[in-house]
Amino acid sequence: MIHMKDIMKTYENGAVALDHVNVDINKGEFVFLVGSSGAGKSTFMKLLFREVVPDSGILTVNGRDVIRMAKSDVPYLRRGLGVIFQDYRLLPDKTVYENIAFAMQVIEAPRRMIQRSVNSVLDIVGLRDKYRCFPNQLSGGEQQRVAIARAIVNNPAIVIADEPTGNLDPETSWGIMDIFQRINSSGTTIVMATHDKTIVDAMQRRVIAIENGRIVRDESHGGYGYED
Amino acid sequence: MKIRTLEYFVREVFLSLKRNNWMSVASVGTVAVSLFIFGMFLMLVLNMNKMAESLESQVQINVYLEEGTTSSEIRSLEAELNDMQGVEKVTFVSKDEAMERFKERLGDQSSILDALDDTNPLPDGFEVMITQPELVETAAKNIEQHKHVESAKYGQDVMEHLFDITRLIRFFGLVLMLFLAGATLFIISNTIRLTVFARRKEIAIMKYVGATDWFIRWPFMMEGMVLGLFGGILANIILRFGYSALVSEIYSALAFFPLIPEQPFLNYISIVVVFGGMAIGAMGSTISLKRFLEV
Ligand SMILES: Nc1ncnc2c1ncn2[C@@H]1O[C@H](COP(=O)(O)OP(=O)(O)OP(=O)(O)O)[C@@H](O)[C@H]1O
Ligand SMILES: [Mg+2]
Numbered sequence: 001m002i003h004m005k006d007i008m009k010t011y012e013n014g015a016v017a018l019d020h021v022n023v024d025i026n027k028g029e030f031v032f033l034v035g036s037s038g039a040g041k042s043t044f045m046k047l048l049f050r051e052v053v054p055d056s057g058i059l060t061v062n063g064r065d066v067i068r069m070a071k072s073d074v075p076y077l078r079r080g081l082g083v084i085f086q087d088y089r090l091l092p093d094k095t096v097y098e099n100i101a102f103a104m105q106v107i108e109a110p111r112r113m114i115q116r117s118v119n120s121v122l123d124i125v126g127l128r129d130k131y132r133c134f135p136n137q138l139s140g141g142e143q144q145r146v147a148i149a150r151a152i153v154n155n156p157a158i159v160i161a162d163e164p165t166g167n168l169d170p171e172t173s174w175g176i177m178d179i180f181q182r183i184n185s186s187g188t189t190i191v192m193a194t195h196d197k198t199i200v201d202a203m204q205r206r207v208i209a210i211e212n213g214r215i216v217r218d219e220s221h222g223g224y225g226y227e228d
Numbered sequence: 229m230k231i232r233t234l235e236y237f238v239r240e241v242f243l244s245l246k247r248n249n250w251m252s253v254a255s256v257g258t259v260a261v262s263l264f265i266f267g268m269f270l271m272l273v274l275n276m277n278k279m280a281e282s283l284e285s286q287v288q289i290n291v292y293l294e295e296g297t298t299s300s301e302i303r304s305l306e307a308e309l310n311d312m313q314g315v316e317k318v319t320f321v322s323k324d325e326a327m328e329r330f331k332e333r334l335g336d337q338s339s340i341l342d343a344l345d346d347t348n349p350l351p352d353g354f355e356v357m358i359t360q361p362e363l364v365e366t367a368a369k370n371i372e373q374h375k376h377v378e379s380a381k382y383g384q385d386v387m388e389h390l391f392d393i394t395r396l397i398r399f400f401g402l403v404l405m406l407f408l409a410g411a412t413l414f415i416i417s418n419t420i421r422l423t424v425f426a427r428r429k430e431i432a433i434m435k436y437v438g439a440t441d442w443f444i445r446w447p448f449m450m451e452g453m454v455l456g457l458f459g460g461i462l463a464n465i466i467l468r469f470g471y472s473a474l475v476s477e478i479y480s481a482l483a484f485f486p487l488i489p490e491q492p493f494l495n496y497i498s499i500v501v502v503f504g505g506m507a508i509g510a511m512g513s514t515i516s517l518k519r520f521l522e523v
Contacts, residue, residue, distance in 0.1 A: 049436065072441070079438035091430055102430075106439035108233055154437065 001027045001189055007057035009043055017043035019213035030184045032200050033193040034224055035210035041193040045162050049081050050074050062157055079107055082151030082159040086166040088143045090135040097131040100150045121149040125179055141172035148179055159183060161192040173199060197224040240447040241454055244423045251419045252455060258415045259459020259508060262408035263501050267467040269401035271497060276394045278488050283383035287361050289368050290381045291354040297376045305376055309356055314363040319355045326350040351378060416455055416512025420448050424520045449513045456509020460502040468494050
């Protein structure tokens, strides 16, 4: 599903973000990416949807060679991935429904399918009755659930979430994790970067720890492992 | 392209036009002014070319005689001219006839001749028809060598001057048009830049969810083309009315002036102007997308 071999990434300013990274992630896995600030977690995530291209190494995602792929193939790589950010990134002048449907419109999905899929993901994230609200009428947790709905509406094989609970209180965060668990149990691979010790410790899933761009720990059922 | 995609694009384009309202108006205005001036120069140059062509094909030489040439001298000169090589026909035009014709050509405006107080400054002369256009120049030179001949004029004489003027107009037209094209591209690309900026969040999300480059680019291209199209249509309307008015004005005043007839000339001009507008709009968008849209 995700295969990284000897990945190196140094930014133009000389910052070494990833240093000889080797990782394999299989279908249906739930992976936490942990590490202190500046360790390289976001860079790791960005490689997967080719926002950042590694300097060297081998990287395949969903069977696609991400490093050598043509620029025109990048959209098709991304259609197989659902990306979620800490700051939700919803469009303020579109309703909940429109924000989610937007992700299907721009890849030219058939209109009938759009309606069916949007309603179904609204059920999954529990926002069916708020579909006509605008983002500024929603709480942070609700906005993040809209973002999750948008990320999964095109049935991606992998969901990539960079600190999705970073702006949320513990209780709301658990609501989000609950949704991720359900998505994961239906077979979707989840890769999530987080600083949330409680969540990682409680869930006992695979944990990959990065420090200074190197993988320092990779446990299939681990905890957060830091004392902060 | 799928119908609903087109629908989506059209909606986006009109939202942007509305959002950038006065920039859109400024863009359409600039395109219209530029294309109007372009169209004017085009019409002018084409008309002058036509005039030059019609003069070029003329095989007539107007011979003007010196004041006080006697009728017997005129008759012997007529015979000499008739014997010249390449001369098809020689017709005598007396100064009175010349005046009559001039009056006719002036039509409504013949009253300006009242200032002459019935004196007639026109000389006696001949109209000499030459068999082939190529022979006109040498024939005219030969005729001027004859005794009693004041001058021998032919269309190509005028044509030389016309060519000079046309060349000048072309040059200034080109300089002006380059300048206007630059200004137009500048304002269109800036309008599109505003749209790119207003929609940057949307663009980012489109990229994350896997919209293709052309899907992201098309609405901007279309916006530029619509701006150009509106400008082109506006310029076209003014040009059509302007030319029609000019043609009818000139026909009533100076009937002998050979303007290109409105149809189908104006239709060609319309096509050039409207498509020119769209092309310049598309170019403006392309510039803007190259510089401001990282996809
Ligand atoms: N666009 C960039 N240009 C230059 N350097 C960058 C860029 N993005 C990240 N870096 C550097 O690369 C390193 C890794 O950054 P990254 O964002 O991957 O860390 P992170 O683990 O996500 O941190 P955080 O937990 O704070 O989000 C850091 O030293 C950072 O300064
Ligand atoms: Mg980060």
